[in-house]
Amino acid sequence: MERHNGGEGPIGNESYLALFRLDAVPEYNTSLKDLYSITNYTVFASDGGNAIFAFNRAGEVIEFDLIGLGPDEAIKHGDSFLSFLKLLP
Secondary structure (H helix, E strand, C coil): CCCCCCEEEEECCCEEEEECCHHHHHHHHHHHHHHHCCCCEEEEEECCCCEEEEEECCCCEEEEECCCCCHHHCEECCCCHHHHHHHCC
16 A cells, blocks of 8 residues: 555456555545444445445454445454455355
8 A cells, every 4th residue: 555555457367456545545434424334333445335344343344235235234344454355266
């Protein structure tokens, strides 16, 4: 992040990941809190579609679907950022 400050593109065999610029993270998180009542998470990326990825307070990566699913239906995608990357298809 220090060198590239965000970025996006294909990752793994079937996935796409858009990492947010560090200066955009606070504003994006405020918008999500207001629109979707997503709190206690730090959103850092999206799949380029309707899913966003966030860290919870334990450092786990959680996926939120912005179309049709509420925060209570979030999906855990790894115990850490590295495990999240390894689990991408």
